Amino acid sequence: MSQALWATRRARAGQVLREAPHAEELLSFYVRLTELQESVAESLPVDRIIKAVPAVKANEPVLSPRRLPVDELLLLFEEFLQGVLYTGTEEIEAGARALLHTGPSHAGAALYTAEGFHARAFLESVMITLAANTSEPNIGKNPKHCYVCGSRPVVSFLQDLPDTLGKRSLACSLCSTEWRIDRLRCVNCGETNADQLLVHNAESIPHVRLEECRTCRRYLKTVDLRERGDAVPVVDELATIEMDLWARDKGLEKLQLNILEL
Secondary structure: OHHHHHHHHHHHHHHHHHHOHHHHHHHHHHHHHHHHHHHHHHHOOHHHHHHHOOOOOOOOOOOOHHHOOHHHOHHHHHHHHHHHOOOOOHHHHHHHHHHHHHOHHHHHHHHHHOOOHHHHHHHHHHHHHHHHOOOOOOOOOOOOOOOOOOOOEEEEEEEOOOOOOOEEEEEEOOOOOEEEOOOOOOOOOOOOOHHHEEEEEOOOOOOEEEEEEOOOOEEEEEEEOOOOOOOOHHHHHHHOHHHHHHHHHOOOEEOOOOOOOO
């Protein structure tokens, strides 16, 4: 599953790039990034890492980054950073160079906290691969966090399912696990009053909308797969940066920044 995921994301990014040339620089970099992430996923010693993760109690995320055997990942992380040196912007390349020069202890600390673009981009490939090879634990009742890795969702999406039309689901920002949520509910604060939950659309991208909660002033984008069946929620969320700029001007805070920290 995880191998096909990278190819699907790359293909969708290329398609969106042709439809939205204003996002060319961002999407071109994202395509190159997914190639590095796929390389990490293919090299990951999945069974060894999963066995090294300690057991957890019911309803706790089974694959939190803080519980991974970081020492097992340092060599792969170094190879990933070497690849980033020839892939990203000057700022991203400088950050990769700094992590390479500070030694394994600093790099390990970055992975432990999953902070910063480099650690998160690397861990995304790791966590997606591990999640695809891990049996799901008992699902908790908190829709704000992924029940597999404990991270926040980066996007929601709507689709027609055999049991429900227009079902809303969330996609994890780190391991891409999906889980369902009520259609009319703020993911952050749980608000269900329709008067407090606003929807904003842009004519140029009608299949993506911005959902604002007036109670907590957070927002999340939703991709309607019923309008664009070829959309890939994580990619389409990333490509609609104009919505983020609009929300920022309105004083709204994003529930969770995407992989490019937008």
